[in-house]
Amino acid sequence: MVVDVIEFRLDQRSGVPTYLQLVQQVNQALRLGILQPGDQLPTVKEVVGKLAINPNTVLKAYRELDREGVTEGRRGQGTFVSHDQPATMPGDYSALRAALLKWVERARKAGLDEESITALVTATLHAAFFEQAA
Incomplete structure (x- = not known):
């Protein structure tokens, strides 16, 4: 399923490269339970449309998430949160x-x-x- 809960935001003043901001936001969403194993990330086209950034930047972020084992790309289907992800933080915060x-x-x-x-x-x-x- 495509998850609308993760909405990427960029901070141009942070000094953090754009692709790393995307990576950090996916990791944070996982820790907070916003994203779950099996959830689909927004498509490159959707992210580009909302943030007005270069598609290669989104691809770089998604490749980094794949490399870290956080996500897995499925040809023709999209990018999904890996089922090998640890559980979210326990408890109600x-x-x-x-x-x-x-x-x-x-x-x-x-x-x-x-x-x-x-x-x-x-x-x-x-x-x-x-x-x-x-």
Whole structure:
């Protein structure tokens, strides 16, 4: 089945190559349970139509996902999430997500833009994980 739930978004300011942004978004959708094994990714033509990017960029992303074993291309049918994918994160994280959304709203009201919020979250995550490992 074609999944309409994954809608690719590009951040031209991120410095991350476009094809890698697509790869990262598919991996994130898998972790969050938005995509499941057997789900079909949007066609190259659909992605190109929505994002106005070069078809070769989408092909490069899909080839990378194939190489990583995340997806499998089926000639004449499309690109599908591999059945060898691990289960999504266990548990219901809706309460955590709601709390995070409230925190983001507070950060925005405090004057932080998206890049500043991302930098703060990234730095905090790195500190938390490196402190745990030490």
